Amino acid sequence: MNFRPCIDVHNGKVKQIVGSSLDDEAASASENFVSKRDADFFAEFYAKDGLYGGHVIMLNKPGQDYYEDTKAQALKALKAFPQGFQIGGSITPDNAHEFLQAGASHVIVTSYVFNNGRIDYDALKRMSGAVGKEHLVLDLSCRRVGDDYYIVTDRWQNITDEQVTYELLDCLAEYCDEFLVHAADVEGKKDGIEEDLVKFLGAWGKIPVTYAGGISDYDDIAHIREMSDDKLDITIGSALDLFGGELNYETVLSVVQEY
Numbered sequence: 629m630n631f632r633p634c635i636d637v638h639n640g641k642v643k644q645i646v647g648s649s650l651d652d653e654a655a656s657a658s659e660n661f662v663s664k665r666d667a668d669f670f671a672e673f674y675a676k677d678g679l680y681g682g683h684v685i686m687l688n689k690p691g692q693d694y695y696e697d698t699k700a701q702a703l704k705a706l707k708a709f710p711q712g713f714q715i716g717g718s719i720t721p722d723n724a725h726e727f728l729q730a731g732a733s734h735v736i737v738t739s740y741v742f743n744n745g746r747i748d749y750d751a752l753k754r755m756s757g758a759v760g761k762e763h764l765v766l767d768l769s770c771r772r773v774g775d776d777y778y779i780v781t782d783r784w785q786n787i788t789d790e791q792v793t794y795e796l797l798d799c800l801a802e803y804c805d806e807f808l809v810h811a812a813d814v815e816g817k818k819d820g821i822e823e824d825l826v827k828f829l830g831a832w833g834k835i836p837v838t839y840a841g842g843i844s845d846y847d848d849i850a851h852i853r854e855m856s857d858d859k860l861d862i863t864i865g866s867a868l869d870l871f872g873g874e875l876n877y878e879t880v881l882s883v884v885q886e887y
Contacts, residue, residue: 629853630861631884632838633674633682635667640697642667644866661872667701671708686717706731714765721758738767739781745789756803769810784812801835811841818844818867830856849883
């Protein structure tokens with residue numbers, strides 16, 4: 629298990645939000661934390677501890693009023709910690725190289741490779757071919773529907789027809805270096821993890837997978853380790869004291885690294 633830092637940027641500010649509350653049309657969201665500091669402060673903070681493999685997520689779409697402000701913050705983070713972060717948020721083959729050249733190690737993609745609720749394998753091949761499999765992370769963030777999990781797109785607003793199965797993971801792993809999986813139903817709520825999803829992802833474990841969503845205490849970290857057979861990495865946002873939460877950053881690192 630590794631701790632993967634996160635920096636989420638919305639309306640030009642570093643924030644932690646309840647993911648399911650994001651409203652593109654109103655450019656609003658239910659906020660857990662809004663920082664007075666810029667993204668490069670957090671990037672430098674993580675860089676001093678050598679925490680590679682985190683992600684910067686831009687939560688505004690191109691063309692929206694705040695997109696350029698959000699993009700500027702993201703670029704500050706990439707410059708402050710070259711090769712330290714992956715970046716996601718409306719990434720396409722046309723703009724991916726700008727972020728890679730700015731210092732991102734990978735680009736993170738979901739919506740671009742979907743069409744009418746299904747994976748568009750032609751688009752996936754274009755994306756993977758444009759940046760190289762070694763620079764691509766697929767965001768398979770999902771919601772529970774009955775007993776199963778389905779991928780969500782457009783900043784977790786739309787449930788697709790793609791069920792998260794081992795067959796799907798095997799297929800998609802041919803095109804990317806890692807998966808990032810937010811449990812969208814619990815993301816930002818600090819009220820416990822999606823245990824079934826953790827068990828499911830941990831039992832697969834063929835390429836690196838980062839789990840996010842609902843971590844509320846140090847026991848949750850230990851449970852993820854146990855239930856995934858130590859095969860999942862984790863990220864913590866709203867619950868971390870850097871973002872107004874109760875989990876001490878240094879203690880989190882010690883819990884993650886003590887095994």
